[in-house]
Amino acid sequence: MSVKKSKRNKQPLVDAYDVFGVMSALLEQPDKPDLNTENLWVIALDKGESILNLELCGMGSYRTVVKEPADILSIPLQKKAFGIVLIHNCPTGDLTPSEEDIDITDRLHQAAAIVGIKLLDHLIITEGSFYDFKNNGLMDQIYKSGKYLPSHEMEQRLKKEISDMTKKMTSVEQSGKNIGKIEGKLEIAEAMLKDGYDLEKVASITGLSLSQVKKLV
Template sequence: MDIKLTKAEKIKILNAFDIYGIMQRILLREDKIDQDREHFWVIGLANNNRILFIELISLGTVNRALAEPMEVFSLALQKRAVKIILCHNHPSGELVPTEVDKDITDRLIQVGIIVNTEVLDHLIITTESYVSFKNMGLMEELAESTQYVPNYVLKERYKKEAAAMAQRKEKLEIARQMKAKGMDVETISEITGLTVEEVKKLRGKGK
């Protein structure tokens, strides 16, 4: 269900508090009907962080709301949103992310990467307050997860990492040989791309 926004609500989002200011009013409005159920919304943003839409995609139970990737990203793709923010309420009033909350966010972050629509944050709200996954450091932590990363992406990532390691090993060996021949540290750094400190730590062969 698309949430109708006033002109005043179509603001440029600067932080989580900006989103909460709008979502709190929406929650208070919808609480009159389904106050004991979790609501899950998606907020679509333009490139300049201006709100394009707010969509209620799921009405769940007292402690869980489903958030399927197709539902989350379909409107974002249709309306050309380049970023989204996730938001759901906890009817219990608890503002602690559950493992299910983290798992859903983990999955959606990875899907967002595939469809080129960044998941900026996930807010858990009540009528009184909120928590932001981004402010808690959870978005950064979940972005490092490989649980929902497709195997072909992991293989490509590992291949690139292996190539980078091999390239670095080669640079170190070249720098070591240059140093053994008496070349100055600054020149070696300039040629190899290694830092001066890295070159200084190298020992020439036989030394």
């Protein structure tokens, strides 16, 4: 799915609680992904940290998806994103990040940095709670890490892969296959309103106009 920011209301996702609020609303939809398996979402943000796009990147095992950074970064690049937030669910309910979680986040951070995108946070979620890397000091640790600093050859290869992927995505959108659908935005808005979000916040996050949101009340 794709969620665009509102031109009228550009309230940012201030912190991990806002991100979790968006995800909670998303997971209340009837067609939500199977939470008994791992899923990976990526939120692309502008410089004001308002949502440009929210994408389900993979189902079954988010680790498999993250091993291909070009697949994750192509849409944020196409949207000219300033930063991204990773979110994956934990079927076991254990929110403690594993060494593999940290390692994968480090790798994607370095890949994103090459193309000028900042990895802002990584949330591990269940339906009722979450753990975020930023507020627990893990993002600072990752920013200081040099483990995955790429060689010049790897850097050029990654840039080419992402460029090719972005061109393909642009072609798909121009063919009328844009993944963002108004029905999905309305479902998210309805769920957020039920959770007590105010009208302007819902409009800002979903990209719907304020008048569209008011009709849902």
